[in-house]
Amino acid sequence: MADPHVGRSLGAALLASSLMPLNSTMIAVALPEIAREFARPPGTVAQAVVASYLVAAIVLQSPGGKLGDRLGHWRMLALGQVLVAAGAVLGLIAGALGVLAVARVLMAAGGAAIVPATVALLRIELPAQRRGRAFGLFGAMMSLAAGIGPVVGGELVRAFGWPSIFAVNLPVIGIVALLVATARRREAEPQDRARFDVLGSILLTATLAALVVGLEATGTAGVALLVTCVALLVPFVWWERRATDPVLAFGLFRSAAFTAGSLLVALQNLVMYTLLFELPQVLAALLATDAAATGRLLVAMMAAVVLASLVAGRLTDRVGPRPVAVGGAVACLAAVGLLAAGDLSSLRQLVLPLALLGLGIGLATPAAQTASLAAVPRERSGAAAGIGSTMRYLGGVVGVALLGRLVDLTGDRSAVLGEHRNVLGVFAAALLAALVCAVALPGRSAVRVPDGS
Numbered sequence: 056m057a058d059p060h061v062g063r064s065l066g067a068a069l070l071a072s073s074l075m076p077l078n079s080t081m082i083a084v085a086l087p088e089i090a091r092e093f094a095r096p097p098g099t100v101a102q103a104v105v106a107s108y109l110v111a112a113i114v115l116q117s118p119g120g121k122l123g124d125r126l127g128h129w130r131m132l133a134l135g136q137v138l139v140a141a142g143a144v145l146g147l148i149a150g151a152l153g154v155l156a157v158a159r160v161l162m163a164a165g166g167a168a169i170v171p172a173t174v175a176l177l178r179i180e181l182p183a184q185r186r187g188r189a190f191g192l193f194g195a196m197m198s199l200a201a202g203i204g205p206v207v208g209g210e211l212v213r214a215f216g217w218p219s220i221f222a223v224n225l226p227v228i229g230i231v232a233l234l235v236a237t238a239r240r241r242e243a244e245p246q247d248r249a250r251f252d253v254l255g256s257i258l259l260t261a262t263l264a265a266l267v268v269g270l271e272a273t274g275t276a277g278v279a280l281l282v283t284c285v286a287l288l289v290p291f292v293w294w295e296r297r298a299t300d301p302v303l304a305f306g307l308f309r310s311a312a313f314t315a316g317s318l319l320v321a322l323q324n325l326v327m328y329t330l331l332f333e334l335p336q337v338l339a340a341l342l343a344t345d346a347a348a349t350g351r352l353l354v355a356m357m358a359a360v361v362l363a364s365l366v367a368g369r370l371t372d373r374v375g376p377r378p379v380a381v382g383g384a385v386a387c388l389a390a391v392g393l394l395a396a397g398d399l400s401s402l403r404q405l406v407l408p409l410a411l412l413g414l415g416i417g418l419a420t421p422a423a424q425t426a427s428l429a430a431v432p433r434e435r436s437g438a439a440a441g442i443g444s445t446m447r448y449l450g451g452v453v454g455v456a457l458l459g460r461l462v463d464l465t466g467d468r469s470a471v472l473g474e475h476r477n478v479l480g481v482f483a484a485a486l487l488a489a490l491v492c493a494v495a496l497p498g499r500s501a502v503r504v505p506d507g508s
Contacts, residue, residue, distance in 0.1 A: 117441040333458050
């Protein structure tokens with residue numbers, strides 16, 4: 056049994072982790088007001104406070120997880136809280152858009168320390184038979200935070216103005232700090248290890264930044280950035296294979312369970328986040344649906360993700376990761392099939408497939424995370440968690456970038472519907488690959504914990 060005091064601290068860590076998706080989505084509704092206050096074009100504001108947050112969140116996950124392995128995951132959790140709080144305070148007093156961008160980067164850096172630390176702590180502090188339900192709760196809280204972000208942000212902006220988007224972080228961080236400080240286990244002393252892989256971290260950051268920005272950019276700039284990303288990969292891989300303690304341990308990918316679990320989560324995130332962006336645009340073009348009606352549909356899907364995540368964790372503990380993940384992947388494929396069969400003539404025909412998609416994602420994700428983290432040694436939990444978090448966010452970025460290249464809403468109804476089905480074809484291909492990954496996960500009898508815990 057886990058120490059109940061540690062359980063309280065882990066609950067606080069889960070709460071802190073939920074701030075990252077919450078901050079990534081609730082800022083969207085504040086963009087018009089921020090643009091008016093700073094007299095800047097909406098696109099410029101979005102790049103400053105949304106794109107900067109996204110890039111920082113992705114590129115810092117792996118270094119954050121690796122630092123946790125070296126310094127201790129409770130210490131990284133505390134550092135992440137300090138960074139989020141500093142960013143929130145800076146955002147409150149920001150008098151220029153550039154300062155606001157720095158505040159968002161600080162908050163993203165804090166999240167990149169907190170999320171891998173939380174995942175690693177769930178792996179390290181809990182016995183194997185309780186990890187599934189813990190990862191189910193983690194998935195439920197992260198999905199819920201992302202889903203309610205625009206709603207919470209809208210109410211805050213309406214009542215108190217855009218600075219409240221930053222202020223709301225402070226009481227949450229205060230509660231988390233109090234719970235962790237009064238209940239957590241004493242951190243183990245850092246081990247005497249090789250020097251931190253600074254050059255590898257810089258190369259990884261530059262490579263991922265070029266990829267993320269290149270996927271979002273268009274024309275010559277986008278091509279140049281993607282070429283830069285490929286060019287940077289060569290020295291990065293060369294260096295990491297020679298580094299004493301690399302920031303990205305390629306050896307982790309020798310584990311089929313770790314690789315399959317991480318890829319499965321990335322592929323399902325590609326589908327989920329792309330749909331969150333694609334469906335409102337298509338419905339507005341075909342049915343003149345307003346944001347509120349589409350929002351209710353998507354909230355229903357996210358509710359299914361949350362509920363299924365809670366169930367999936369317990370199922371994984373009972374029957375093992377493979378059957379739960381396979382069931383989730385099949386449900387997602389069935390949902391895409393139902394979406395493709397419809398003609399988008401009414402919102403009602405979307406309720407069942409979206410609920411089924413949410414069910415599938417909610418089932419598969421906790422099972423995949425449980426399997427992937429169980430497959431790595433205890434002392435490398437942070438590195439594994441950082442890689443997994445990076446892949447999760449990259450899945451969403453790749454999906455949204457593909458969306459911009461596949462969907463053009465200027466045509467007639469048949470053209471828009473055809474482009475929607477092209478997107479669904481991409482979803483089907485991604486989910487078939489996810490199903491293969493699910494089959495590659497271990498069953499209950501095959502699960503092995505490298506450190507014997």
